[in-house]
Amino acid sequence: MVGDTFSLWAHPWWVNLLVLAPVVAYPLLRRSGFRLRGHALICSGLFALAFGYVEAAVVIYIRAALGLLPGYQGTLQDVRRLSAALYRQPILEIQMPPALITVELAREAATIVMLASVAWLAGRTHAQRWALFLWCFAIWDMTYYAGLWATVRWPYSLLSPDVLFLIPVPWVAQVWFPLLVSALTVLAVLAGNRRS
Numbered sequence: 507m508v509g510d511t512f513s514l515w516a517h518p519w520w521v522n523l524l525v526l527a528p529v530v531a532y533p534l535l536r537r538s539g540f541r542l543r544g545h546a547l548i549c550s551g552l553f554a555l556a557f558g559y560v561e562a563a564v565v566i567y568i569r570a571a572l573g574l575l576p577g578y579q580g581t582l583q584d585v586r587r588l589s590a591a592l593y594r595q596p597i598l599e600i601q602m603p604p605a606l607i608t609v610e611l612a613r614e615a616a617t618i619v620m621l622a623s624v625a626w627l628a629g630r631t632h633a634q635r636w637a638l639f640l641w642c643f644a645i646w647d648m649t650y651y652a653g654l655w656a657t658v659r660w661p662y663s664l665l666s667p668d669v670l671f672l673i674p675v676p677w678v679a680q681v682w683f684p685l686l687v688s689a690l691t692v693l694a695v696l697a698g699n700r701r702s
Contacts, residue, residue, distance in 0.1 A: 513679075528691040531637075535699075536697075539633075539700055546638060550642050554644075555645060558647065558652070562649070562653030562657065590662070615673065622639055643688075644687075645692065647687075648688045648692075651685060664680065665680050
């Protein structure tokens, strides 16, 4: 779309190793013999869905506060129409003020703490907690992108570049990459879950 080309690699290089997370998680979880109750999967999944949308809303507010969301005083249709060209700019051209970067770093850390807390509360063993953390993280991540697309029509393409995290340095990849890792992670957790 609009000259986007497929990029296989995320930056920095070690972010690419995330694709191994579900590949490694599946046999480890399977070997541990963990079993998650449907109730734990559903409740933690609902939390992750809701939290993913909250994160999308926060990003929309940040873009509006930075003046990067034309038309936000109007309807979502105005935002979609007026922001289309802006969303096609390379993501690295957008700079955040240092104060907002500090807030963003703290928000990212708080996100991980919240997802881990839900997994800790819902699981009984270390394997269950790890599986639930992966489950929540993956659902949260996919819902984040779905929420952004449903409201402001970004990402405009799976090839759209995005800053995935800022901790410890900015992680940059096209949107297809975190969506693939998240989808594979959901499948790994479901496939690794032993039924009794």
